[in-house]
Amino acid sequence: MTQTIDAVAAARPSHWRVVGAVSAAHFVSHFYILLLAPLIPFVREAYGVSYTEIGIAFAAFNVVSAVLQTPAGFLVDRLGARTLLIAGLLLGALAFAVAGLVHSFAVLVAMFGLAGVGNTVYHPADYALLSQHVRGERIGQAFSVHTFAGMLGSAVTPASVLLMQSLWGWRGAFLGAAVFGLFVALVLIAVRDPAPTAPPRKTARSGGRPDWHVLLSAPILLNLFFFVLLAMLSGGIYNYSVVAFGALYGTPVSIANAALTGNLLLTAIGVLIGGVLASRTRRHGLVAASGLAAATAFMLLLAEVDLPTAALIAAMSLAGFFSGIIMPSRDMIVREVTPPGSFGKVFGFVTTGFNIGGIVAPLVFGAIMDHGSPRLVFLVVAGCTLVAIATVASRPRRRG
Numbered sequence: 465m466t467q468t469i470d471a472v473a474a475a476r477p478s479h480w481r482v483v484g485a486v487s488a489a490h491f492v493s494h495f496y497i498l499l500l501a502p503l504i505p506f507v508r509e510a511y512g513v514s515y516t517e518i519g520i521a522f523a524a525f526n527v528v529s530a531v532l533q534t535p536a537g538f539l540v541d542r543l544g545a546r547t548l549l550i551a552g553l554l555l556g557a558l559a560f561a562v563a564g565l566v567h568s569f570a571v572l573v574a575m576f577g578l579a580g581v582g583n584t585v586y587h588p589a590d591y592a593l594l595s596q597h598v599r600g601e602r603i604g605q606a607f608s609v610h611t612f613a614g615m616l617g618s619a620v621t622p623a624s625v626l627l628m629q630s631l632w633g634w635r636g637a638f639l640g641a642a643v644f645g646l647f648v649a650l651v652l653i654a655v656r657d658p659a660p661t662a663p664p665r666k667t668a669r670s671g672g673r674p675d676w677h678v679l680l681s682a683p684i685l686l687n688l689f690f691f692v693l694l695a696m697l698s699g700g701i702y703n704y705s706v707v708a709f710g711a712l713y714g715t716p717v718s719i720a721n722a723a724l725t726g727n728l729l730l731t732a733i734g735v736l737i738g739g740v741l742a743s744r745t746r747r748h749g750l751v752a753a754s755g756l757a758a759a760t761a762f763m764l765l766l767a768e769v770d771l772p773t774a775a776l777i778a779a780m781s782l783a784g785f786f787s788g789i790i791m792p793s794r795d796m797i798v799r800e801v802t803p804p805g806s807f808g809k810v811f812g813f814v815t816t817g818f819n820i821g822g823i824v825a826p827l828v829f830g831a832i833m834d835h836g837s838p839r840l841v842f843l844v845v846a847g848c849t850l851v852a853i854a855t856v857a858s859r860p861r862r863r864g
Contacts (some may be wrong), residue, residue, distance in 0.1 A: 482597045483606050485655045486494030486590050488614035488648045489549055493586040495624075496556050496579060497525075499641050502625045506634035511569040521576040527694070528580030530819035534679070537588035537812020545592035545808060550652050552585030557645035562697045564638030568588070588812030595799060601743060603799070608739020608792040615732045679813045683801035686855050688813045693852040694794070695821020696785065697759075700845040701727060704829045711838040713770045723777045727784035734788020741789065747792035748800070752856045755790035759783050760849040767842035797856070 500507070504518055540548050559579040564571045590610060598606040628637035678684065705724055707717035715723075734755075741751055762783035765771075771779060802810040832840045 466840070479598060479602070482593060482653050483609055485648075485652050486549070486593050487610050488651060489553060490586060490590055491616040491617035492553060492645050492648050492811075493583060494614040494701075494827075495641065495696050496560070496583065496620050496645070498618055498621040499560065499625060499638070500576070502622045503629060503634045503637060506629060507572070510634070516823055517569070522580065523572045524573055524577035525580040525583065526819055526822060530816055530823065532581060533584040533587065533816050533819065534809065534813045536584035537809035540585065540588040540592050540808025540812065541806060545596070546652065547588040548585045548647050548808075549593070552582040552589065553645050553649035553652065555579070555582035557642040557649065559642075560638045560645070561642035564635040575597075584812070588808040591795065591799075591811035592807040595802075600702050602745075604742025604792050604796055607742065607795040608735050611791045611795070612732055612735045615728070615735065616803050618726040618730070619728060655744040665669050667721040678803060678806055679809065681801075684810060684814060687798050687801065688817045690794070690797075690852055690855045691817025692821045692824070692857070693817075693848045695818045696825050696848045697845050697852070698848045699821060700841055700848075701824025703826065704833060704841050706839040707833060708838040711833070711836070715776070719773050719776065723780035726777045726781035729736035729784070730781040731784035731788035734744040734785040735791050738789040738792040740798050742792035749856045751793040752790040752797065753853045755786040755793075756849045756853045756856070760853075762786070762847045763842045763846035763849065767839050767846065 500518075500521060507513075508515070508518060521701075539586065545852070556579050559575040559582065562578075563575040566572075591607075594606045594610060614783040614864065625637050625641070632640065702724070705727075706717060706720040709720040709723070710717060738755075742748060745751065762779050765779055766776075766783070797815055798811060799807075828844065829841055832838070832844065
């Protein structure tokens with residue numbers, strides 16, 4: 465009896481240490497994704513380059529991430545999630561340290577490509593570690609903490625980076641970000657990898673087919689499409705809602721930004737509440753469909769009605785809240801159709817949808833704004849949520 469109590473007591477801290485360390489890595493990944501944006505004016509002035517040339521660095525990061533994330537998922541399953549996550553953190557830290565130290569724009573672009581390689585490991589390794597080391601009744605909450613940490617990383621990046629720039633210059637900001645990534649890598653090295661909650665089983669192969677056939681199955685492809693749609697939703701709201709409100713209703717930039725801030729804040733809160741829901745129900749499809757339906761209603765309202773300031777901020781905030789609620793259930797839906805031993809490759813593959821949506825969204829919404837149709841920004845976002853509801857409703861049920 466005493467041995468059992470000791471084992472439970474020892475396992476509990478290990479569980480939360482893993483969740484904390486993985487969430488810290490996710491925080492870093494979002495911090496790195498937004499690192500360059502606040503520093504664009506300083507980098508342009510230092511190198512005398514155009515916005516288009518700066519865009520090459522963003523493109524290098526995202527294209528490399530999109531192409532290599534699925535192969536990284538295979539490596540996670542073969543070599544171990546913790547090892548690959550540490551390697552990704554170290555690679556990102558190295559890339560930004562070199563970008564800060566070497567006075568060459570070509571090197572900076574190359575280092576963003578290298579940082580893109582490091583970025584490929586986060587989603588497959590994070591979800592694999594959480595799935596392996598967190599018990600089923602706690603996994604929904606673990607996913608929500610993980611997602612919340614990433615969103616928090618995005619939220620604090622602009623102010624943190626500009627603070628470092630004011631103290632040490634833009635190169636110092638890159639070096640500070642590199643030190644941060646190195647620190648989290650050292651934390652992961654120090655955190656002992658506890659035993660999985662259940663022995664891993666190898667994925668069965670039909671007729672000797674390679675593991676790729678798992679990714680090409682209908683449930684996994686449907687989830688990939690689901691993630692693309694969610695990326696289109698966030699890409700439209702985060703990047704174009706401010707200018708769309710101004711063009712459509714003449715909304716001042718300060719008010720539109722306040723509405724966007726409310727959306728981001730309530731999304732983060734919604735993620736935490738969604739984690740509680742995901743841990744208390746197995747009807748993850750219903751949670752996701754309900755949240756998306758509510759978000760759709762608010763998008764249609766924003767598209768058709770010139771709301772007063774308080775109502776505009778409230779509507780945007782509630783749209784974010786319902787979008788946040790679905791995120792833990794979104795991850796649980798993927799987990800339900802993932803064969804044991806394939807968490808890395810499957811999560812690496814389906815979360816490539818974020819990269820695909822991130823590439824497509826600026827083209828679609830930028831063209832909409834260029835053609836003078838700001839209302840379409842919200843209508844297209846609403847259309848994406850409706851299609852996302854259809855993908856959830858048509859998903860195959862889990863088989864015993």
